[in-house]
Amino acid sequence: MNSEISAIFNQYPPEARLRLEHLRSLFLNLRDELGLGEVEESLKWGEPSYTVKGGSPVRMAWKAKHPDHVCLYFICTTPLVATFRELYRxxxxxxxxxxxxxxxxxxxxxxxxxxxxxxxxxxxxxxxLPNLGA
Known part of the structure; x- marks a missing residue:
């Protein structure tokens, strides 16, 4: 984890930090399983962002105004979340x-x-692909 991301994670309450670290690990493990190559880990809008070549960026964050959950953010102009909703509503x-x-x-x-x-x-x-092939 680069120092900028680590600094952001360390600002979160422990429970949120642990959850986001878990989600980060899940992303990195999937990258390995799928053989997708290097992950670009950066800050976008002050939040940790993850992407691989050929993918769409995923941001993850905890916000003080909604302290009871963390969020995964996807680019809103893609059909990703609409597909997720169809599959997992x-x-x-x-x-x-x-x-x-x-x-x-x-x-x-x-x-x-x-x-x-x-x-x-x-x-x-x-x-x-229809429904992203799902």
Whole structure:
């Protein structure tokens, strides 16, 4: 983890920091499983952002005005969140056309979140497919 990202994570309350570190690890593990190469880890709008070549960026953050959850953010002009909502409306919570909301009071729905992340990570090769090939 680069020092800028580490500094941001360290500003979060412990529970949020641990959850976001877990989501970061999930992203990195998926990159390895899918053989997607190097991850670009940077700050976008002051929030940790992750992308791989051929993918769509994923930001993750905790915000003081909503202290009970963390969020995964996707580019709103893609059909990613609409597809996620179609697939997982009963298992995940969404906000608008760009956000997955993950309550800190519940375990991360690993399989569903991993699938959403993998769709974002391979977006450029699947964007032409109905429902992103899901």
């Amino acid at each position: 009963d298992k995940l919570t969404f906000e608008g056309n760009r956000t997955i909301v993950l309550p800190l009071s519940k375990p991360v729905p690993e399989a569903e979140v991993a699938h959403c992340l993998s769709l974002a990570m391979t977006y450029q090769s699947i964007k032409h």
